Amino acid sequence: IRTGMGALPNNNSWQLYKFGFGPYIDTLFTQSDLGVITKVGIWLMPAPPPPGYKPFMITMPSMENLAMAVEIMAPMKVNMVIGNTVMISSPLQDIAPYASRSEFSTEAGIDAAAAAETYGLGQWNLYGALYGMPQNVEAVWSMIEPAFNMIPGAKIYLREDRPDDVVWRNREKMMRGEPVQGMDNIANWSGNDVISLGVTAPIAGADAMRLHGVSASILSKHGFDYLAEYAVAWRSLTKRINLPVDRTDGDSLAAAEACAQELVFGLAAQGFGVTNTSTGYRPMALQPYTEGGLADLRSQLKTTLDPHGVFPVG
Secondary structure: OOOHHHHHHOOOOOOOOOOOOOOHHHHHHHHHOOEEEOOOOOOOOOOHHHHHHEEEEEOOOOOOOHHHHHHHHHHHHOOOOOOOOOOEOEEEEEEHHHHOHHHHEEEEEEEEHHHHHHHOOOOOEEEEEOOOOOOOOHHHHHHHHHHOOOOOOEEEEEEEOOOOOOHHHHHHHHOOOOOOOOHHHHHHHHHEEEOOOOOOOOOOOOOOOOHHHHHHHHHHHOOOOOOOHHHHEEOEEEEEEEEEEEEOOOOHHHHHHHHHHHHHHHHHHOOOEEEEEEEOOOHHOOOOOOOOOHHHHHHHHHHHOOOOOOOOOO
8 A cells, every 4th residue: 555645656745745635544554553564754854053953951850840841831832932842751761771770779769869869850851952043043042941940940951061961962862863872771770671651631731740640659559660751742742651671570570561551541530541552552552442433443444454363453
């Protein structure tokens, strides 16, 4: 199947206008097991010249600062003042790829405050960037800087302010389009693999705090550290929750899967749906989606496009 403009012989805009005519069906394959993708087009971002690229980092000292940061971000994202997907991360999420849990363990549990202090991080850490013509970048920055300075205790850093900081260096590389090895090594924190869940909500401070509160409570109940970050996109934010696991240890795997299940159903009960998961946990994530016949439609599509069950559900 050649989707979109690819179905038109001799066209020269397949990768430029991906929708074609009629229903847009690419995501039937990019977000499912209904087929095998054999060709993909990727839109590349032009390398921004230094005056037209301004990455920034903001550390915040209190968990409660999350609500204000999200409220500040909401109009900036809806109006596309900040173009990239802004990340708001917990300190352990940032530290996990570069350290081991044992470095910060105490008899009372993990010393998250000491870990954050060691790496110069806040209780929340925001990463964003501006792109475009230099004059536009500076004009937008004149709005952003005073807005975030209103958060009590917030500190704003620019590209040159943290030259020896591995966390900031790799986050900044990602924002300018440079692939970074090692940022996903979260499993090294306390295992050899990780189960990840993405949960989506509105860009609203109250929703972000409610999502934080419910997930933090469930993680604590199951004995997991708070490894989580928010991705603030155009009109929604998605929280990524990571559960490091040792897949050679049956107890470790059982604990992680029990925690993942309670996160899926506990968050769904609050109106927050899981929108992406690690491989193998999709059936669990789909179960709360019970309204309006969506499951029946997906079942019919699966039967029609894969009648012999060649592609396993997982």
